[in-house]
Amino acid sequence: MLKTRFILPIFLVKALTTFGQQPPLHLWYDQPAHQWEETLPLGNGRLGMMPDGGVTHENIVLNDITLWSGAPQDANNYDAYKRLPEIRQLIRTGKNDEAQKIVDQYFICKGKGSGGANWGCFQTLGNLDITYQYKDTGFTDYRRELSLDDALARCHYKVGNTSYTREYFTSFGDDVDMIRLTADKPGGLNLHLSISRPERATVSAKGNTLVMEGQLDNGIDGKGMRYMACMDLRLKDGTMHAEKDALTVQGATEVIIYLSAGTDWRNPAYKEKIRKTMAVAEMKAYTVQKQQHIAYYKKLFDRVQFHLGGLTADSSLTTDRRIIAFRESGGADNGLPSLFYQFGRYLSIGSTRVGLLPPNLQGLWANQVQTPWNGDWHLDINVQMNHWPVEVSNLSELNLPLADLVKRMVSNGERTAKAYYHAEGWVAHVITNLWGFTEPGESASWGVTKCGSGWLCNNLWEHYAFTGDTKYLADIYPVLKGSAQFYKSMLITDPKTGWLVTSPSSSPENWFTLPNGNNASICMGPTIDNQIIRELFNHVITAGKLLNRDAAFRDTLDKALTLLPPPGRIASDGRLMEWMKEYKEPEPQHRHVSHLYGLYPADLITPETTPDLAEACKKTLEVRGDDGPSWSIAYKLLFWARLHDGNRAYKLLLEMMKSTLKTNMNYGAGGGVYPNLFSAGPPFQIDGNFGATAGIAEMLLQSHAGFIDLLPAIPDTWKSSGKITGLKARGNFTVDMQWKDGKVIRYRIASPTPKQVKVKVNGQIREIVSEKI
Structure with a gap:
């Protein structure tokens, strides 16, 4: 068993008891999304999907991080x-x-630079639209949620006496979008499915398959990047009918949707790759796909666990209302900063992947052909x-x-x-x-x-x-x-x-x-x-x-x-x-x-x-000043953390966490977060999310000054108690710590090979030998 350093052991038992049960990391809502900034982001580093959870009509925005208009140029x-x-x-x-x-x-x-067509633009892949038909009208018991613990989105509601459940994920296993629709009464699913995009797309349907393909503008001769999206359905009960450019399902109890996409960016055989990916995915049961997806995701996400003691919002409060309450109460909800921190890590995992592209201004999520600042x-x-x-x-x-x-x-x-x-x-x-x-x-x-x-x-x-x-x-x-x-x-x-x-x-x-x-x-x-x-x-x-x-x-x-x-x-x-x-x-x-x-x-x-x-x-x-777009507020938060002023850094976090639905472009006063926790410039820019995540980590751990500094900028509101495990420090050290009343009571610093390292704990610098991981 690895050794752990203890400080002030009188507090240890109580602290460990406090953090025995970690709350689930969920965003949840009691109604469908009314605009894109309320939808739930799913991504596997290549593909993105954002369902709005509509009851009679559902729009799911689709993305591929490599989908760009434009072309190489020498300007x-x-x-x-x-x-x-x-x-x-x-x-x-x-x-x-x-x-x-x-x-x-x-x-x-030379030329128009980023204002020209051949510069290009990161674009939305398109939309999956599903129209649902019911015998009854109205719905009850609605819940829509995103679980950061397993990278799954879910939607549940009742129409009449029938309960409907939807589950969505972008698979880290077989690299496909997966959606499962179920009804708890046999034959309860009747729906119409189509794929589209605002321009440069043709759609065809055959059997159980929808295909959308096209070629984007390169700004020269119109012959830019080629792309394809392919969707297959698998039914339990019921029948399926292919129309010219859509699929209709009648009387099903379960519908499983497989969707993949690709472009010819560094991938000339993209169509063959998509078809092969779909074939491999469809050979596995849905439960197997889901298990593989969660296992791969958790290898990354579960590296860090973070919990703050003190006041936490009532679990009956939806996330959008929770954001408003957080601001109105002056931050009396220590669960929200930890959720927001982990949401940033979730977005990192979802928006990039080794061997592909880094997250752009949109991460990889966009609902427009012309994204802000070209994405x-x-x-x-x-x-x-x-x-x-x-x-x-x-x-x-x-x-x-x-x-x-x-x-x-x-x-x-x-x-x-x-x-x-x-x-x-x-x-x-x-x-x-x-x-x-x-x-x-x-x-x-x-x-x-x-x-x-x-x-x-x-x-x-x-x-x-x-x-x-x-x-x-x-x-x-x-x-x-x-x-x-x-x-x-x-x-x-x-x-x-x-x-x-x-x-x-x-x-x-x-x-x-x-x-x-x-x-x-x-x-x-x-x-x-x-x-x-x-x-x-x-x-x-x-x-x-x-x-x-x-x-x-x-x-x-x-x-x-x-x-x-x-x-x-x-x-x-x-x-x-x-x-x-x-x-x-x-x-x-x-x-x-x-x-x-x-x-x-x-x-x-x-x-x-x-x-x-x-x-x-x-x-x-x-x-x-403290105002600005979210990324600017996040940068100031980081500055104050480096200046060891935790309360001022926290004030910036409060400033950033104001609720907004604004999407107008604002270079000055603005900021805030949308109901789905996306950061607002406005409009949405993902850098604010990532800057805030970095800032929260910097408040808890710094390692740039020649030593590892524990709790260098902890605000008063977090001092009562807290625990974080799995943070990294320069020098390839892994850091776990627990605190009470603003003082570290337990910490562990480990590395692949034990070595000497300076650590600042409760204001005192000491030299220790790290434990072996």
Whole structure:
């Protein structure tokens, strides 16, 4: 038996008794969904499904994470670098507005960029619509739920004297969508089924099968990605009839629906693969499929168990009402934060899979052909935030699809580096798509931010930091090195300070006012660039030493580090400076807080090592405010957690958990969560969910400062009692802990090989030897 460390053992028996029974992790409702943001998300990393639970008519939105319009393109302006001297000289002399005009004319991508059809868009696969016929009218005893414990959605109701049950899951076993419809009276199921999508689809029916197929627009000749969805039915009792493009069922007691889909993205034999997948799935009994699905899912989900003591909402309260009550009571429901945390882990598992794609702005769930912001990958925080919870929350392998995406971007990024900066290495700017776009965006006001590639390298590095996998490090080392080569190659000397800085650049999506009253975004050396480059150079040096590579290149990075600006500079008002100069800010409460990158996700600023900069970060956050889209609120939550202010972090969580049904695009005031716990920008953006999950973990465990810190930012409302098991710390440590009255009373730190590690417990740092897993 593994040893466990005990502290204050007088509390142990009571604590263990308190956490003997864990409440089920369910979202539930007493009526069908009325809009998409109330439906229940199911996903297996490739396929997605969102049923609304309608009684007489049910709409189930279908998704495939690889379904994109558009096509590869080369939008580089290969003469752009010739404009660099002029642009840089204008910036040096304070004429940033004039420099921005030149950037807009010559230094953005060719064509329409993300606004063009050939850029592409992540799209909904379509809709499965089921119309139900009953002898009676009206329904009672309605319950619709999503179980995070087993990744199953269910719907139950009565019409007359007949009880109806539906069960849905996207199988982690045989990679199909599964739906089982049952009636407790023989012959009680009469229904009509069809599949459709808003455009570019043909549907045919034959026997017990529906097939939808088509080809999306590539923005060139209309011949883009091909796709197919296939649905088969199996009945108990009753009859089935195929119409031209639909299926009708009469008098069945049970209907099992099998549905799979695919595209020709890196998969030319997609149709054959779909048919084979369906055939294999249909050979197994439904109960076997369900058991396999749950077993595979739980291997990931059950790694972390989390429970907070104290007040919890009445179990009779539906999830949508529970969200409202949570806000109105000031957070008097400790069960909801733990549910929300685990919901984020659930979404991670459902929206990505090793060997496929990382979650985009929608995860993999979308109900539109034109998804907000194209449902792409934004590189100036959003895709990175999507991956912040996976390491600490013990889902480490779910970082690998992002590494694969980044590796596919490198060759394009090398062309972009040459075209715009005449530089070595590779670069990516603000946005990318399925085709690995790396060029600047279509507007100077946001598109020339060049920290995207460096920021991605932070995510790649974190997988190594948490796992210690040197084989993985060797695999990604060329990516890290290439990014460092780019920045080293394009840095210039600021004549006023002597520092090496980027130029032209911008602080993501933000702007400032020049002394002449004009606004501009283009600048040199924004703080986030300086922080990312410093961090990246250090990571490449460390990796090179571990792998015994590139000693000469490491030396050049060492020298460059001495010439970079410091991780942060304090303005005259005590805040951290976002730019090299103290510009007036047109929007002091801007949604991005990019210049605090050094505080999180980096470790360049900590309360222990740089207290003055940490204090400047606090003042920055006070001025920035707590409002914004959900991802921005989540980022601020993470900042306050790193500053060890649990109550302020919790205040941000409360701010994020306000109930909303708004879907209008809102860049400023907004945020909130929908009834199905999706985070709202609005509209829905999944990064807010993932940021909140990372933030809750960061309140309980931190490991970036050279030691494992237990309960570094626990809010007062969580202090009464709590327990979490299975969190991960850097160095490949697994951490379990239990607390009472804000003090750790029990903890366990384990690793594959026992080794020394520093742990901060109840304010005291001690050195221990980890237990063997």
